Structures are given as C-alpha cells and as structure tokens.
Amino acid sequence: MKPVCLVMGAGAGIGGTVGKRFAKEGYHAVLCRRSDEAGLQKLVGEIQDAGGEATGFLLNAVKEDSLEEKVAQVEKEIGPIEVVIFNLGAQVGNRSLEETTYKVFELGWRMATFALFRIASAVCPLMEERGKGTILVTSSTAAVRGNKGQHSHAAAMGGRRMLCQSLNAQYASKGIHIAHIVIDGSVDAPDTLGKMLGEEKFQQLRESKGMGHDGLMLPEKIADTYYHLHKQHRSVWTHELDLRSFSDLAWWNH
Numbered sequence: 363m364k365p366v367c368l369v370m371g372a373g374a375g376i377g378g379t380v381g382k383r384f385a386k387e388g389y390h391a392v393l394c395r396r397s398d399e400a401g402l403q404k405l406v407g408e409i410q411d412a413g414g415e416a417t418g419f420l421l422n423a424v425k426e427d428s429l430e431e432k433v434a435q436v437e438k439e440i441g442p443i444e445v446v447i448f449n450l451g452a453q454v455g456n457r458s459l460e461e462t463t464y465k466v467f468e469l470g471w472r473m474a475t476f477a478l479f480r481i482a483s484a485v486c487p488l489m490e491e492r493g494k495g496t497i498l499v500t501s502s503t504a505a506v507r508g509n510k511g512q513h514s515h516a517a518a519m520g521g522r523r524m525l526c527q528s529l530n531a532q533y534a535s536k537g538i539h540i541a542h543i544v545i546d547g548s549v550d551a552p553d554t555l556g557k558m559l560g561e562e563k564f565q566q567l568r569e570s571k572g573m574g575h576d577g578l579m580l581p582e583k584i585a586d587t588y589y590h591l592h593k594q595h596r597s598v599w600t601h602e603l604d605l606r607s608f609s610d611l612a613w614w615n616h
Contacts, residue, residue: 363440363441364388364389364415365441365442366390367381367384367385367390367392368436368443368445368446368447369381369449370421370423370429371447371451371500372393372395372402372418372449373401373551373553374405374551374553375549376500376551376584376585377395377447377449378393378405378581379584380447380449380585381416382408382412383585383589384445384447384589385409385416386412389444389445390416390417391414391415392416392418392419392436393405393416393418394421395420395421396422396423397420399420401553405418419432424472429477429480430483433485437488443485443489443495444495445497445498445592446481446485446495446496447498447588448477448481450473450474450500451473452469452515452518453470454514454515456511456512459513462513466514467513467514467517469514470514470515471514471521474515474518474522478522478526482529486529486538489533489537495538496538496539497538497541498588498591498592499540499541499542499543500543501544501545502545502546503545503547503613504518504519504520505520505522505523505542506520506544507613507616523542523602526601526602527601527602537596539591541591541599541600541601542601542602543587543588543602543603544603544604545579545584545605545606547578547579547607547610548567548577548578548579549578549579549581550572550578550579552564571609575609577610578607579605587605591603
C-alpha cells in the first residue's frame with residue numbers, strides 16, 4: 363500500500379501538477395476538486411498513463427463533514443495520508459466594502475481558513491500517531507498584504523497564514539511539517555488565471571510575459587519546490603516561503 367498525497371484543489375495548475383509530481387515519486391495521488399469531472403479524470407488518466415497511481419473525487423470543501431469523511435475514506439480504502447496539499451482558492455472577486463456582503467465575506471473565510479482548520483483537525487492526529495506527515499499550504503500575496511477590493515480575500519488568507527503558524531507551534535515537534543507558501547505572482551494556469559482573464563487575454567499574457575520570457579510562474583517548477591519542502595530534513599524545515607518570477611517586484615516593494 364503506497365503512501366497517499368491528498369490534494370485539495372486539484373486543478374490543472376498548481377494542485378494537479380503537484381499531484382503529478384508526487385505520483386511520479388511513488389505516492390498515490392488522491393485528487394479532489396469542486397467541479398469539472400472531465401478535467402479531474404483527465405488528470406487521473408495522465409498520472410496513470412505515466413505509470414503512477416491516482417484517484418479523483420469531486421468534493422465541495424465548504425459542505426459540512428465533506429473533508430472529514432473524505433479523509434476517513436482515503437485512510438480506510440486507499441492508504442495512509444502522508445502528505446496534504448491544501449490548494450483551495452478563496453478569491454471572491456474584486457469588491458468594494460459596500461459590495462462585499464456578509465455571505466461573501468464568510469465564504470472567503472470558509473474556503474481559506476476554516477477548511478484548512480478542518481483538514482488539519484482530521485489528519486494531524488493520524489500523522490501524530492505515525493510520527494510524521496507534511497501539510498503544504500498554497501497561499502497568496504493577500505496573506506501578507508491587504509489591498510483595495512480584497513476585504514474578504516486578504517482577511518481569509520491572513521487567517522490561513524496565522525493558522526499555519528499555530529499548527530506548526532503545536533505539531534512541528536511531533537514530526538509534522540507545515541509550510542505556508544506565498545504565491546506572489548501570476549501562475550501559468552488555464553483553469554485559474556485563464557478563466558479570470560478569458561482565453562484571448564490569457565494567451566496574450568502568455569505571449570508577452572510567459573513562455574520563453576519566464577514571467578509567469580510555471581506549475582511544474584512550483585511542484586518541484588513543493589516536493590523539495592516535503593523532503594527537507596527536519597533540522598532545516600522551511601515553514602514559510604514566497605515564490606515569484608525573477609521579473610516581478612516582491613510583495614513588499616509594491
């Protein structure tokens with residue numbers, strides 16, 4: 363029975379690509395995403411065609427008990443969860459304070475912070491019992507810098523960052539490595555940035571900034587960093603880092 367890499371938010375960008383990377387290294391990739399069954403099965407098929415093991419589930423992480431039940435199912439039917447990739451987005455759009463309803467504000471928190479709390483509550487006791495485990499948390503510039511129109515997103519991602527620090531304070535000494543990863547830039551991902559911009563504008567951006575320009579962050583290279591974090595020796599664990607293209611200003615210089 364292979365160890366499991368459980369990916370929450372397994373789209374065609376960071377989540378699915380990290381899942382592929384871990385499957386290549388011998389993990390059973392359990393890929394979970396909210397919608398697009400065809401896209402999910404395409405990712406599973408690509409991993410299997412490359413000789414890896416993968417299973418896909420459609421999962422609404424905001425729904426009550428969904429995360430907890432999935433962790434229990436995976437542990438029982440597939441294998442022990444050694445790695446969690448928490449890659450759920452929490453972007454609710456660019457909204458002024460007046461346009462941000464209570465429901466929208468709370469939704470950002472439920473996706474970014476509460477869902478992480480729930481998955482940690484489900485897997486950390488299992489990892490503690492086994493004496494090892496890794497939780498890699500994808501985050502964003504909003505976790506360290508608020509901005510106009512980002513009331514829900516910045517508050518939620520800032521909470522995500524503090525939750526990672528609190529989890530580390532309790533669990534690092536018990537063999538569980540939690541890393542908060544700030545994605546400080548645009549990722550070359552068709553189902554996130556591509557959907558936000560639209561196909562035509564996304565292709566224009568790729569031609570002007572991506573491709574040979576290396577101005578868009580490549581999911582395959584991000585995945586290399588995630589795997590490196592998982593394999594770090596505990597004497598030099600990284601608990602937070604930020605990634606960006608060489609051509610972009612760092613978040614603190616904006």
